[in-house]
Amino acid sequence: TIYLSLLFLGWLTSPSAWHNKYPVAHGSRQSPIDIVPHQASRDPNLSQIVLNYDRCTSINISNNGHSVVVEFDDTDDRSVIQGGPLDNPYRLKQFHFHWGEKGCEGSEHTVSGNSYASELHLVHWNAVKYKTFDEAATAPDGLAVLGIFLDVRCFFKCLYCLSYDKTKYGFFPKCLLPSSLHYWTYLGSLTTPPLHESVIWIVLKDPITVSEKQVRSCQTWPLLDLYCPLLNNADRNKRIFVS
């Protein structure tokens, strides 16, 4: 009976049971979704997204048992995302990863049914319209989440970056970005409880990858120097723009 009760407890916390406690799970804009590229319609009015991240705003890193979360100081507009489908700048609040048990098939979104090893979510909130994150997290245009796919080796590269002593350098997401910022966007929700339908999703088409050369040469170089060139740049206050 212990086994059965553990089995029942496991089921209670699984996605298929979330609707019991969060009826919005049956809502009209639930995430994640399968992105089918040729079914997506091109909107010529959509501009490119612009990221202005300031490395000094990273404040701490924690492991909440099912994801690694890096939190940022969101008391001002030093680190924001804007452009694309967004009407105003959204402040970076935190980023976290999703991965699978076997180190692959861990992404939340899929592309034509295919999973990536991991998915990075950079969570931003609309501080122009809402006073707090919690308030924005329940509003239809409250959050903007930048979703970036990672291949398996890059996932470990990022974790390695995170494990570095960031108090000296401040962890900075720019080294996490792929080459192009081409994206799909749709109105969706948190993919984890409380499943609020408050997310404007911006999912980058290109995954972050690590080149064979980088992987091969990492046997000779201390892993860190290879993986996080930015961390060697001790210029803390340098504002790095990605547009």
Ligand SMILES: O[B-]1(O)OCc2ccc(NC(=S)NCc3ccccc3)cc21
């Ligand atoms: O589903 B996701 O993984 O993808 C998008 C996304 C954005 C944020 C989170 N979670 C956060 S910020 N929880 C704290 C919180 C959540 C809601 C209200 C207050 C506080 C998870 C995800």
Ligand SMILES: [Zn+2]
């Ligand atoms: Zn997430």
